[in-house]
């Protein structure tokens with residue numbers, strides 16, 4: 001069963017943003033800057049050592065998860 005644990009699963013994220021053309025750059029920003037309130041009240045910590053290029057690659061990877 002797919003459900004949220006600490007944060008959303010990558011397949012859940014990919015599913016939510018499947019038709020959202022702005023998702024790759026927005027999620028890259030959240031991977032670097034952290035996020036809270038989109039999925040719940042738990043914070044995803046920021047990762048200030050992740051570069052712009054790495055964040056873009058990570059966002060693309062998350063969004064490429066196949067449909068559950």
Ligand code: HEM
Pocket residue numbers: 006007008013027030031035036037038039040041042043044045058059062
């Ligand atoms: C390779 C590492 C990681 C990547 C690429 C990643 C990526 C993401 C993405 C793309 C989102 C969706 C944000 C949105 O929908 O706006 C998210 C949410 C979240 N992640 Fe991560 N994450 C990573 C590691 C972690 C870790 C280590 C934690 C916990 C310590 C974590 C906790 C969370 C939480 C709690 C959320 C929901 C935040 C909210 O509600 O806005 N993530 N993550």
